[in-house]
Amino acid sequence: MRSVCLLGSTGSIGCQTLDVIAAFPDRFRVTALSAYSQVDLLADQARRFHASTAVIAREDLIPALREALAGTHTRVLGGMEGLCEVAANPAADMVVTAMVGAAGLLPLLAAAKAGKTIALANKEPLVAAGELVMAAVQEGQATLIPVDSEPSAIFQCLQGQDRCGLAKIILTASGGALKGLSPEQLERVTPEEALNHPTWRMGRKITIDSATLMNKGLEVIEAHWLFDVPIAQIHITIHPQSIVHSLVEFQDGSLLAQCGIPSMCTPIQYALGYPERLPHNWAPLDLEAVGTLTFQQPDFSRFPAPALARQAAAVGGTATTCLNAANEEAVIAFLDHHIGFMEIPRLVEKALTAHTPIPHPTLEQVLETDRKVRESVRRMAILY
Ligand SMILES: NC(=O)c1ccc[n+]([C@@H]2O[C@H](COP(=O)([O-])OP(=O)(O)OC[C@H]3O[C@@H](n4cnc5c(N)ncnc54)[C@H](OP(=O)(O)O)[C@@H]3O)[C@@H](O)[C@H]2O)c1
Numbered sequence: 001m002r003s004v005c006l007l008g009s010t011g012s013i014g015c016q017t018l019d020v021i022a023a024f025p026d027r028f029r030v031t032a033l034s035a036y037s038q039v040d041l042l043a044d045q046a047r048r049f050h051a052s053t054a055v056i057a058r059e060d061l062i063p064a065l066r067e068a069l070a071g072t073h074t075r076v077l078g079g080m081e082g083l084c085e086v087a088a089n090p091a092a093d094m095v096v097t098a099m100v101g102a103a104g105l106l107p108l109l110a111a112a113k114a115g116k117t118i119a120l121a122n123k124e125p126l127v128a129a130g131e132l133v134m135a136a137v138q139e140g141q142a143t144l145i146p147v148d149s150e151p152s153a154i155f156q157c158l159q160g161q162d163r164c165g166l167a168k169i170i171l172t173a174s175g176g177a178l179k180g181l182s183p184e185q186l187e188r189v190t191p192e193e194a195l196n197h198p199t200w201r202m203g204r205k206i207t208i209d210s211a212t213l214m215n216k217g218l219e220v221i222e223a224h225w226l227f228d229v230p231i232a233q234i235h236i237t238i239h240p241q242s243i244v245h246s247l248v249e250f251q252d253g254s255l256l257a258q259c260g261i262p263s264m265c266t267p268i269q270y271a272l273g274y275p276e277r278l279p280h281n282w283a284p285l286d287l288e289a290v291g292t293l294t295f296q297q298p299d300f301s302r303f304p305a306p307a308l309a310r311q312a313a314a315v316g317g318t319a320t321t322c323l324n325a326a327n328e329e330a331v332i333a334f335l336d337h338h339i340g341f342m343e344i345p346r347l348v349e350k351a352l353t354a355h356t357p358i359p360h361p362t363l364e365q366v367l368e369t370d371r372k373v374r375e376s377v378r379r380m381a382i383l384y
Contacts, residue, residue, distance in 0.1 A: 001026070001027065001028070001029055002027060002028050002029070002093050002094055002272070003028075003029045003030075003031045003091060003092050003093050003094070004017075004021065004028050004029065004030055004031065004092060004093075004094050004095075004096060004272070005030075005031050005032040005086050005087060005089065005091075005092035005094070005095045005096070005111075005116075006018070006021075006030060006032070006033050006034070006095075006096045006098060007034045007055075007083060007086075007087065007095065007096065007097050007098060007099050007104065007107055007122075008034060008035070008097070008098035008099035008100065008104070008121075008122065009033040009034060009035060009042065009045050009098070010035040010036075010038040010041045010042055010045070011098055011099075011100065011203050012201065012202050012203045012206075012264075013096075013098035013121045013147065013203075013264060013268065014033075014035075014096075014098040016264050016265055016268055017096050017098060017119075017268050017272070018030075018045060018049065019265065020265055020268050020269045020272055021049065021272070022049075023281060024272075024273075024278060027272075027273070027278070028272060030049035030050070030051045031051065031052050031053065031086070031089070031091040031092045032051055032052060032053040032054070032055065032086035032089065032091070032092065033045050033046055033049070033051045033053075033054050033055070034054070034055035034056070034057065034082075034083055034086065034099070035055075035056055035057065036056075036057045036058060036099075037056070037057075037058050037061060039056060039061050039064045039065050039068055040068060042054055042056060042065065042068075043065060043068035043069050046069060046072070046074045047069070047072060047074075051074055052073070052074065052075060052091060053074065053075045053076075053077055053082075053086050053089075054069060054074050054075075054076055054077070055076075055077045055078065055082040055083055055085075055086055056076070056077075056078050056082075057078070057079060057080070057082075057083060057099075057103070058078070058079075059078040059079040061078070062076060062077075062078040065078075080106055080107075083099075083106070083107040083110075084106050084107050084110040085110075086107075087107040087108070087110040087111040087114070087116070088110040088111060088113065088114035088116075089114075090114075092116065093116070093117060094116060094117045094118070094119060094272070095107075095111040095116045095117075095118050095119070096118075096119040096121065096147070096268075096271075096272075097111070097118060097119070097120050097121055097122040097125075098121045098122060098147075099122050100122065100124070100203055100205050100206070101122075101124050101205065101328050102124045102125055102127075102128040102129075102321075102324055102325065102328065102370055104122040104124065104125050105124075105125040105128060105129055105133075105366070108120075108122065108125045108133060108136075109125075109132065109133065109136045109363070111142065112133060112136035112137045112139070112140050112142040112144075113136050113139055113140040113142075114140055114142070115140040115141050115142050116140075116142050116143075117142070117143045117145065118137075118142055118143065118144050118145065119145050119147050119268070119271035119272060120144050120145065120146055120147055120148075120226075120271075121147035121148060121268075123148055123218050123219065123222045124218065124324050124328070126221065126222045126225050126226070127218050127221045127222065127309075127320050127321075127323065127324040128320065128321045128324045128325070128366060128370060129321060129361075129363070129366045130221065130222075130224070130225035130320065131225075131360060131361075132361075132362075132363055132366065133225065134225055144226060145271040145274050146222075146226055146267070146271065147264075147267050147268055147271045148219065148222070148267070149245045149246075149262075149264060149266075149267045150171045150172065150219050150223070150245055150246040151219065151222055151223055151226055151227075151246070152245065152258070152267035152270060152271065153172075153244075153245035153246035153247070153257070153258035153267075154169055154171075154223060154226075154227060154246050154248055154258075155226070155227075156258045156270065157246070157247065157248040157256040157257065157258055158227065158248060161248075161250070161256075165250045165251045165252070166229065166233075166248060166249075166250060166251075167233070167249045167250055167251050168233050168234075168235060168248070168249040169223055169227065169229055169233060169234045169235065169246070169247075169248055169249075170235045170236075170237055170246060170247040170248070170249065170255075171216060171219050171220065171223065171234065171235065171236050171237070171246050172236075172237055172238075172239040172242070172244050172245060172246050172247070172295075173210075173213065173215075173216045173236055173237070173238050173239065173298065174197075174198065174199050174200065174210065174238075174239065174240055174242045174262075175213075175238045175240055175298070176194075176197065176198075176210040176211040176212070176213065176215075177193065177194055177195075177196050177197050177198060177207075177210070177211050178193070178194060178211050178341075179238065179240070181302075182302075183302055183342075186302060186341055186342055187340055187341065187342050188340070188341075189211075189340075189341035190337075190341075191208075191334060191335050191337065194207070194208055194211040194334075194341060195207050195208070197210055197211070198240070199240075199241075199242040199262045200242065200262060200264075202264075204335060205328070205331055208331045208334060208335065208344070209327070209331065211341070212303065212305045212341070212344050212345060213236075213298060213303040213305045213306050214305035214306070214308075214309065214327050214344070214345070214348075216236045216298075216305075216306050216309075217305050217306040217307075217308060217309025217310065217323075218309060218324070218327075220234045220236070220306065220309055220310060220313065221309060221312075221313050221320055224313060231310055231313045231314065236298055236306060237295045237296070237297070237298070238295065238296045238297070238298050239293065239294065239295050240294060241290060241292075241293055241294065242262035243259050243260070243261075243262070243285065243290055243293055244257045244258075244259050244293060244295075245257075245258050245259065245260060245267075246258065259285060260285050261282070261283070261284070261285050263282065265280070265282060266280070303345075304345045304349070305327075305344070305345045305348065308323060308345060308348050308349055308352060309323060311352065312352055315357050316357070316359060317357040317358050317359040317360060317361055318355070318357050318358045318361045318365060318366060318369040319352065319355065319357040321361070321366050321369045321370055321373070322351055322352055322355040322357070322369060322373045323348060323351075323352060324370075325351075325369070325370045325373035325374050325377070326347055326348040326350075326351035326352070326373050326374075326377045327344070327348050328374070329347075329373075329374045329377035329378055329381065330343065330344040330345075330347040330348060330377055330381065331344060333347075333377075333378070333381035333384075338381050338382070338384060339381050339384045340384075343381075343384060347377050347380055347381065350380060351373050351376060351377055351380075354376065355369075355373065
């Protein structure tokens with residue numbers, strides 16, 4: 001029986017993780033769940049899964065969560081302190097990080113230092129502070145298992161392989177909701193249009209990141225840290241069918257791919273059960289029904305975000321902290337109708353140009369950079 005602490009249980013990945021856990025009641029037990037503000041859903045989940053602890057990140061909502069869980073044995077915690085406490089608590093063997101944004105950094109560091117097996121969905125902390133996260137993983141002798149479908153595919157393709165033979169990682173991208181639009185049309189895209197993803201149902205932030213292709217940029221940096229592969233050896237290809245979740249190329253020219261239906265339940269279940277492969281209860285991939293798989297080069301002139309991510313990764317240090325913070329704030333400003341769609345990469349570029357990177361930053365320097373960049377991007381967004 002694996003005991004699981006699930007951070008971000010009320011989100012898209014969080015709810016799908018609970019579906020997987022519910023399908024294997026004799027394998028997994030929930031110790032702790034968390035949300036940012038969805039008190040009622042968090043309380044329902046805590047009751048249903050008999051969670052020992054429920055954490056609400058917004059501390060002003062602690063009384064409401066206490067009330068919603070009255071009469072249960074679930075302990076209520078709040079804020080960042082509560083998130084870090086459950087992430088490091090000995091009650092959990094495994095921590096699933098399904099929060100969104102760099103807000104997940106401190107709980108991830110706490111879980112890593114406590115030596116947990118970490119099923120990592122929340123990629124932004126690796127982008128914001130990859131060096132610190134990997135050092136904490138080493139210090140705590142923690143294990144990182146990717147949940148995101150592309151890094152999970154690479155992780156699966158690398159099982160049992162001689163890493164010296166690895167030549168290239170190829171990340172697939174669906175291309176998002178807007179891949180066919182002209183530069184003029186992209187300028188006029190509304191949040192509602194950008195949120196209408198053709199193949200994946202996900203949280204709002206990652207859906208916009210998919211539309212700008214920043215998600216692929218973040219994944220390039222995530223893959224760099226997870227697999228210790230230079231950025232230049234990580235490629236992106238557009239694959240609209242979302243069947244091939246990513247590939248690795250070896251020195252002998254062989255390519256290995258991991259394929260499956262476009263559902264996050266597969267990589268979530270793989271991460272929870274690793275190294276065992278648990279049986280699935282969904283319709284398997286029907287290759288003949290899919291028929292054709294296509295691959296094409298991304299158009300980085302219309303979608304500049306991945307190039308910005310590569311540029312920040314090449315500089316290193318707090319440049320990727322800046323990239324991530326600027327992108328998070330620009331996405332919020334777009335979703336709030338303050339800026340246009342193409343202002344997202346423009347604001348990120350402006351933030352990167354203004355930023356003086358700090359090499360090998362401390363945690364304090366990462367947090368300070370994150371705070372300052374967010375402030376400056378919010379100010380720039382207001383001026384539009
Ligand atoms: N969705 C996917 O298919 C997918 C695929 C691959 C990777 N990922 C990655 O997985 C992560 C989660 O994505 P998602 O789509 O599941 O996001 P989501 O649906 O927006 O859910 C985010 C979760 O985090 C909580 N949360 C939000 N802001 C927080 C904060 N400041 N402090 C603490 N908790 C906070 C939310 O609580 P409330 O519900 O109370 O707001 C919710 O439980 C992201 O890093 C994303 O890049 C997602």
